[in-house]
Amino acid sequence: MDYIKKIKEELYDIKSQAKKADITKLHIAPNIAEKVLGNAEKVTKKSISKEYLLGIIDTSLTGRGKEGIYFSGEKIVIKEMLTEPVTIYFSEIEEVIIENRIKKDKKLPYNIIKFKNGDKYEISDISSDYIDAHLFAKLVNEIIVENAGNDFSEKNQITPLEDLGDKEKFAYIKILCNYAFFDDDIIDSKEYEEIINFVVRVKLDKSFRIPLRMYMMNEEKMQSTDELISYLEESCYEEEFELIIKSLVKDIISIFMLKENKYWKEDKFLTKIINEYNVTDGQVEFFIMSYKQTQDILTNKLDDKEIAKKYKDLNANAKLVGMPLAALFLTGTGGVSAIGITSGFSLLGMGSLIGISSLFTGIGPIAVAGIASYKGFQNIIGTKNQQKNNKHRELMLKEIVKNKQLQLQYLIEDNNSLIEQLANSILQNKINDAKVKKLARIAKKVGRSQKNVANDVVNLGEESTLINVPQNSEIVIN
Numbered sequence: 001m002d003y004i005k006k007i008k009e010e011l012y013d014i015k016s017q018a019k020k021a022d023i024t025k026l027h028i029a030p031n032i033a034e035k036v037l038g039n040a041e042k043v044t045k046k047s048i049s050k051e052y053l054l055g056i057i058d059t060s061l062t063g064r065g066k067e068g069i070y071f072s073g074e075k076i077v078i079k080e081m082l083t084e085p086v087t088i089y090f091s092e093i094e095e096v097i098i099e100n101r102i103k104k105d106k107k108l109p110y111n112i113i114k115f116k117n118g119d120k121y122e123i124s125d126i127s128s129d130y131i132d133a134h135l136f137a138k139l140v141n142e143i144i145v146e147n148a149g150n151d152f153s154e155k156n157q158i159t160p161l162e163d164l165g166d167k168e169k170f171a172y173i174k175i176l177c178n179y180a181f182f183d184d185d186i187i188d189s190k191e192y193e194e195i196i197n198f199v200v201r202v203k204l205d206k207s208f209r210i211p212l213r214m215y216m217m218n219e220e221k222m223q224s225t226d227e228l229i230s231y232l233e234e235s236c237y238e239e240e241f242e243l244i245i246k247s248l249v250k251d252i253i254s255i256f257m258l259k260e261n262k263y264w265k266e267d268k269f270l271t272k273i274i275n276e277y278n279v280t281d282g283q284v285e286f287f288i289m290s291y292k293q294t295q296d297i298l299t300n301k302l303d304d305k306e307i308a309k310k311y312k313d314l315n316a317n318a319k320l321v322g323m324p325l326a327a328l329f330l331t332g333t334g335g336v337s338a339i340g341i342t343s344g345f346s347l348l349g350m351g352s353l354i355g356i357s358s359l360f361t362g363i364g365p366i367a368v369a370g371i372a373s374y375k376g377f378q379n380i381i382g383t384k385n386q387q388k389n390n391k392h393r394e395l396m397l398k399e400i401v402k403n404k405q406l407q408l409q410y411l412i413e414d415n416n417s418l419i420e421q422l423a424n425s426i427l428q429n430k431i432n433d434a435k436v437k438k439l440a441r442i443a444k445k446v447g448r449s450q451k452n453v454a455n456d457v458v459n460l461g462e463e464s465t466l467i468n469v470p471q472n473s474e475i476v477i478n
Helices: 003-016 034-043 131-148 164-183 189-201 207-214 225-234 239-255 269-277 281-299 304-320 325-329 338-346 363-383 390-425 432-466
Strands: 025-028 056-057 069-071 074-078 085-091 093-103 106-115 121-122
Touching: 003 056, 003 131, 003 164, 025 093, 034 056, 069 225, 093 131, 106 131, 121 338, 164 207, 164 239, 164 269, 189 207, 189 239, 189 390, 225 239, 225 269, 239 269, 239 432, 281 304
Parallel strands: none
Antiparallel strands: 025 056, 056 069, 069 074, 074 085, 093 106, 106 121
8 A cells, every 4th residue: 555645544543533532633635724734834844845744633722733743755743832843754763652651540652753773752741632642653653664665755745637647647638538529429629629738738748649649539449437537546545536536527627618508417428427426516617617717817808907806706616615726727727737827826926815826846936937037028128017917817828829839739740640541541442431531520620620729829929929018119210
């Protein structure tokens, strides 16, 4: 069993058998409130960054993570009342033993952490009241035994799909293809365009592009959606899988919204996943609302104040339906990658408000670098003051144009592949009329997608340029 998954499971056991169950608070990633994450990072003096925090046995009176035992993939940090935090690496621990303290003629078990160098750390009376000494010893000792080679490492608790393995991405994209095939056994031009848009956003490795192309052209045997979802479930932790399922529903809805005059409850493919994996009606409606909001931002040319208001409203609605925003942005949205979206929130000064500013590994430095270069560029071209309300929109447009250009390249490759297949098959007389018609029909749809994306690149590129044009220009003639 994966030891990080085991840590989380054992934490649940500790919580369920806590001596002070009415007081003890347990926080387990990724369902840890942003405020608690911030407090944990602060009191541990950033010994554990909040994106790597697996869980907290919270011994504070407020239950907001200001005291307790903090777990990551390679260490624990113990912060007790009126003391400095103590960082203990799993690789330094020899074992955790149980001793008894005598209080009022009662034996009270507590833990002693013994180190390989001969030192030890005793859990205090107060902290011992919050955890079961036997379960805590069991957790740490089993982790050490299972990792005898000291192969301990941190793991980000919410990872954008673009940072997952390509096999997982491929399985996820196949499910989107299955949905597009579901109603008419073919991926039409708009569906093809949307799926390729997704491929670009999650940065699927080029080695998977040919197998995907064959799958999208119905040249390979289709895998069942149940089988693909089971593969995703086996490839990640339970909490991650819950987010991935919700993200999958969100991305299926992006394709569903291309259809006209259809109510989502009438869509058998979509409702099957929703019912099997406990996605609520409110959450589905939330995804539909977020899709429409993204389209509104792009088509109605909203400025940053209007965009910020929409995201605040989105955040409020997410809380009402119990939807972590990480699920909404796990794969990006509206042609913008997860990193691009988070950078945009940083530009708006909304990272902390939305609560996803540091969920993704590497996003902090990338966002800061992007913002710095953006502001420097604005100063150089003299448009900083005129365009101060369009920073987020411009960032979105730039990334969408970049992704659309790559999307266009993929579509050209797909169309060339289809034309080559047609030509070779006809020349070799190895193809029947039905096959020719099918390939020609697919080529026509891919060509139509190619034309649509090419138009988008031109139109969005023009708007991105216009955003940077000063409203009042002076022409000096010597």
